[in-house]
Amino acid sequence: MNSNPMYMEYVDDADPQPAPRRGWRILGWVCIGMSVLMVVGSLTAYGLYRQAFGNISHQDVNAQLGPDRPKKLNKALNILLLGSDTRTGANAKYGRRMKSDPPRSDTMILLHLSPGGGQAMGISFPRDLMIRMPSCKGESGQVYPAEERAQINSAFTKGGAACVIKTIESISNIRVDHFMQVDFNGFKSITNAIGGVPVCLPKAVNDPQSKLRLSAGKHNIKGETALAYVRVRHGLGDGSDLDRIKRQQKFMGALANKALSAGVVSNPKKLLALMNAATKSLTTDNELTPQVMMDIAQEMQGVSSGKLRFVTVPSGPDPLDPNRVALSANAQSFFAAVRNDKTVPEKPKAGTQQIPPNQVRVRVFNGSGIDGQASRVADDLESQGFQVTVGGNAPSLTTTTRVLYGSGADQHSKTLAALIPSRPQPTARSGGTPGIVDLVIGRDWTNLKSAGGGIPKQQGEIRANDDICKET
Missing domain, CATH: 3.40.630.190 (LCP protein)
Known part of the structure; x- marks a missing residue:
């Protein structure tokens, strides 16, 4: 000793x-x-x-x-x-x-x-x-x-x-x-x-x-x-x-x-x-x-x-x-x-509306072909305050990441899209779930930007x- x-x-x-x-x-x-x-x-x-x-x-x-x-x-x-x-x-x-x-x-x-x-x-x-x-x-x-x-x-x-x-x-x-x-x-x-x-x-x-x-x-x-x-x-x-x-x-x-x-x-x-x-x-x-x-x-x-x-x-x-x-x-x-x-996110500019992550419900689908990618991205989103569920694999593989929204979630989708480096344009989803934002991860996915500098998971x-x- x-x-x-x-x-x-x-x-x-x-x-x-x-x-x-x-x-x-x-x-x-x-x-x-x-x-x-x-x-x-x-x-x-x-x-x-x-x-x-x-x-x-x-x-x-x-x-x-x-x-x-x-x-x-x-x-x-x-x-x-x-x-x-x-x-x-x-x-x-x-x-x-x-x-x-x-x-x-x-x-x-x-x-x-x-x-x-x-x-x-x-x-x-x-x-x-x-x-x-x-x-x-x-x-x-x-x-x-x-x-x-x-x-x-x-x-x-x-x-x-x-x-x-x-x-x-x-x-x-x-x-x-x-x-x-x-x-x-x-x-x-x-x-x-x-x-x-x-x-x-x-x-x-x-x-x-x-x-x-x-x-x-x-x-x-x-x-x-x-x-x-x-x-x-x-x-x-x-x-x-x-x-x-x-x-x-x-x-x-x-x-x-x-x-x-x-x-x-x-x-x-x-x-x-x-x-x-x-x-x-x-x-x-x-x-x-x-x-x-x-x-x-x-x-x-x-x-x-x-x-x-x-x-x-x-x-x-x-x-x-x-x-x-x-x-x-x-x-x-x-x-x-x-x-x-x-x-804490910065205050939005006058005349704009910003929905905080903790009010955004996201469903993540894996269209990248990489095993476990949806779960990893879901963890990152959750660590930044989003309400997240994993939807599983997308119906088909996709090159580009997409953000789709159901009725009533158009502004919510903008909060999510702003944190994706490729800045996908949110699109209304035909038959989408009301109030839900769907994130379809493509092969171009890199990482998630921080919502104001938060600590990643x-x-x-x-x-x-x-x-x-x-x-x-």
């Missing part, structure tokens, strides 16, 4: 130990941070948020960050969600031998809120990601020199939230607007407050390390069982870090889906219990005031669970260490899409409204 605490071999995840160790990935950290933003808008209607906001601690990180930061390019918001594995106070029961160890952050998710609140994306950064660590200033003012090669979660151990922000900004060039940091003490409380979170196990699990014992199939879990579910590694999946991230993203999605459900948002008692559970272990930057949270929540009120996406930053095996991961070649193009996200992404038993 490597004795350097900054490198963190995490053998505790692989070998039995008499006490729980820091290899956990308590998704409750992130669930807590996300729940605050999701439910606060609903709480305002009942005037109950003031008590909950009083639970939140604040931290000034501006002096640590300094002026040399990425420029803000749009009105999107990027909130860094951090989990601290501190074993102080009530958290000591989850690793008493570690209560004197410096806290670390095993959960790092950048919550990206598109301009206008139309979409949200949680971007996971694996704890084992090897990166170039920038120089940063610790909480006491000490300066840590830059490192050519370091594990990303060591940034928190060095300088807390500010060093993680500095690191994320350095590798992505994305401006981080706020941070929310929580420990896992509130995890059980939040799963209890929401009435449990639905999960689906592909096989039975009986893991002595996490004490998770569940049969295959669907379960509604909370409290200690939920805690065991998000920390188990060897009892489910292939035991890899990335496999566990996928499972935990599904857990976050299921929690978000339930938090946004009518059974929670319309129940003041449940909302207040959830809010209190979420804020009791929460620390934010000084600028993330109650009023700012209220403003964010108001913008997010239009975000349904289907518009909440979870992805892992593009990465693959580290060529220098197979037990670590490194950013892949397409990571920078992904970061660029996040930086330049302008999902990512491989392996998860949506909060996905079937919990869906394989990812």
Whole structure:
């Protein structure tokens, strides 16, 4: 085992130990941070948020960050969600031998809120990601020199939230607007407050390390069982870090889906219990005031669970260490899409009518002769907000892509045609389905332009409204 605490071999995840160790990935950290933003808008209607906001601690990180930061390019918001594995106070029961160890952050998710609140994306950064660590200033003012090669979660151990922000900004060039940091003490409380979170196990699990014992199939879990579910590694999946991230993203999605459900948002008692559970272990930057949270929540009120996406930053095996991961070649193009996200369409010119994608119903037919093309294009359309179904193969192959519309969908068809590089002229379809736009993909199809600069669908992404038993 490597004795350097900054490198963190995490053998505790692989070998039995008499006490729980820091290899956990308590998704409750992130669930807590996300729940605050999701439910606060609903709480305002009942005037109950003031008590909950009083639970939140604040931290000034501006002096640590300094002026040399990425420029803000749009009105999107990027909130860094951090989990601290501190074993102080009530958290000591989850690793008493570690209560004197410096806290670390095993959960790092950048919550990206598109301009206008139309979409949200949680971007996971694996704890084992090897990166170039920038120089940063610790909480006491000490300066840590830059490192050519370091594990990303060591940034928190060095300088807390500010060093993680500095690191994320350095590798992505994305401006981080706020941070929310929580420990896992509130995890059980939040799963209890929401009435449990639905999960689906592909096989039975009986893991002595996490004490998770569940049969295959669907379960509604909370409290200690939920805690065991998000920390188990060897009892489910292939035991890899990335496999566990996928499972935990599904857990976050299921929690978000339930938090946004009518059974929670319309129940003041449940909302207040959830809010209190979420804020009791929460620390934010000084600028993330109650009023700012209220403003964010108001913008997010239009975000349904289907518009909440979870992805892992593009990465693959580290060529220098197979037990670590490194950013892949397409990571920078992904970061660029996040930086330049302008999902909210520009206002139409005077005298014109523009139908937003979320009001356009599209049926996709494959006339290209390329297997699976209709499904791929449908996924791209859906990621930009269109209501999409796949119609299957077209009656015959076609060289050019066509846009056809049924009665009442002429303006809707223009929204779709504007995003196709070949700019096909929409045509009325004889016998077409009223209100439906048909897209017939031809051999000339290249890609779909972005509706104002939104983030294209990512491989392996998860949506909060996905079937919990869906394989990812």
